[in-house]
Amino acid sequence: MDKNPFNIKQIIKQIPDAPENPKIHIATGNGAYKNTRDILSDLDITLTNGKRVLLKPNTGRIAAPGSGVNTDPQVIAAAIDAFMEAGAIVSVGESPITGVNAIEAFEASGIASVVRDRGCMLLDMDSRRAVKVAVKNGVAIKSLKVCPDVLDHDIIVSIPVMKMHMHTGVTLSVKNMKGCLWKRSKVDLHMLPPIKGIDDLPLNIAIADMSKVLRPHLSIIDGTVGMEGMGPSAGRAKKLDVIVAGVDPFAADAVACSLMGLKAQDVPHLRIAAERGYGIIDISKIDISPESWRDLISPFEPPPDNLSINFPGITILDKQSCSACQSTLLMFLKRYEKHIFDYFPGQKDITIAIGKGHKSVPRGTICIGNCIAKHKKRGIYVSGCPPVSSQIIKIIRGVPNGKKNR
Numbered sequence: 001m002d003k004n005p006f007n008i009k010q011i012i013k014q015i016p017d018a019p020e021n022p023k024i025h026i027a028t029g030n031g032a033y034k035n036t037r038d039i040l041s042d043l044d045i046t047l048t049n050g051k052r053v054l055l056k057p058n059t060g061r062i063a064a065p066g067s068g069v070n071t072d073p074q075v076i077a078a079a080i081d082a083f084m085e086a087g088a089i090v091s092v093g094e095s096p097i098t099g100v101n102a103i104e105a106f107e108a109s110g111i112a113s114v115v116r117d118r119g120c121m122l123l124d125m126d127s128r129r130a131v132k133v134a135v136k137n138g139v140a141i142k143s144l145k146v147c148p149d150v151l152d153h154d155i156i157v158s159i160p161v162m163k164m165h166m167h168t169g170v171t172l173s174v175k176n177m178k179g180c181l182w183k184r185s186k187v188d189l190h191m192l193p194p195i196k197g198i199d200d201l202p203l204n205i206a207i208a209d210m211s212k213v214l215r216p217h218l219s220i221i222d223g224t225v226g227m228e229g230m231g232p233s234a235g236r237a238k239k240l241d242v243i244v245a246g247v248d249p250f251a252a253d254a255v256a257c258s259l260m261g262l263k264a265q266d267v268p269h270l271r272i273a274a275e276r277g278y279g280i281i282d283i284s285k286i287d288i289s290p291e292s293w294r295d296l297i298s299p300f301e302p303p304p305d306n307l308s309i310n311f312p313g314i315t316i317l318d319k320q321s322c323s324a325c326q327s328t329l330l331m332f333l334k335r336y337e338k339h340i341f342d343y344f345p346g347q348k349d350i351t352i353a354i355g356k357g358h359k360s361v362p363r364g365t366i367c368i369g370n371c372i373a374k375h376k377k378r379g380i381y382v383s384g385c386p387p388v389s390s391q392i393i394k395i396i397r398g399v400p401n402g403k404k405n406r
Helices: 031-041 073-085 102-109 111-117 148-152 173-180 202-213 249-259 268-275 323-343 370-378 389-397
Strands: 023-028 052-057 089-094 121-124 131-134 143-146 155-159 161-165 169-171 218-228 236-246 287-289 314-318 350-354 366-368 380-382
Touching (some): 023 031, 031 073, 031 236, 052 073, 052 173, 073 089, 073 111, 073 155, 073 218, 089 102, 102 111, 111 121, 143 202, 155 173, 169 173, 169 249, 173 202, 173 218, 173 249, 202 268, 218 249, 236 249, 323 366, 323 389, 350 370, 366 370, 366 389, 380 389
Parallel strands (some): 023 287, 089 121, 155 218
Antiparallel strands (some): 023 236, 131 143, 161 169
């Protein structure tokens, strides 16, 4: 088993403490706060006394509680209470997607309120200069720009939402650590070129590389309200009322995958990292409680293979875009699908392109996002990283018959 990257491997103990047979706990049926308290009572967190504990939720977007986008505030409240009672010094931090202010996201999610009520630090982890961290033997990446707050803490607790993800299959406790990367450096992982001789997407290889040096000491996966379909932000909320927790983040993610009706071996970044020995994803080797946990399985609908299947007449060209741009485009189409053809009279087909990987795009294409700016003279261009839906429709409305820049 690969050593913990922060060299504090036994601060939080497993019960039993057996790396080859990690123990994962599931709590259900009592709401976000009590489920979280119940699950933490099954773990010995007394050794966090006097330690600096960073709670890293999934709060990368502006979204209301209960939407399935961000971590439930009551999960954070329960974690703060449990660790503070154990004598830990607790902070809550996030580095959100490009274009989102961390504190605004915390406010919208309801997390800011519960943190203030408890007198803890709320950290915009982008506010300080990044620390460069080497990724020894990395396949897709050789170094990372890490938010310094991560390195300032003794213990990192990853608290993601149980969600599907359009690029990575799922986003759980391992991938949630991507929110510890500084500012736009998160986007860099989406822009990597293909790796010769490897079929896996470079993004998934990069996340596995990242997990060598950014691995949480404890994972608390929030399945209070998850997200199926077009996760991580444009899917459908799915109520589960479960919390999954354990010290091995890969084992925790594997159990969460099972609850979602998936096999962790089919999630590339988990498979790759497990093959390297970073953690356990074989369910047969994980000690899961309660024994009746399989009764809680509720399959999640996966993301569609092709965005255009949901939008007749609209062709989407997507090469090397990030999830922020894809989510923005999907939400735009959901909102304006019935009206967009009004601005292109007599036209039966519309082409929209996102991502930086296009060598060319057809003339008349709607090019969305800064990454595709080099093709802006081919049609209609909407700048932003990413632009919001209202900005996209505003640009389209301002182009008479869609003919500007063609």
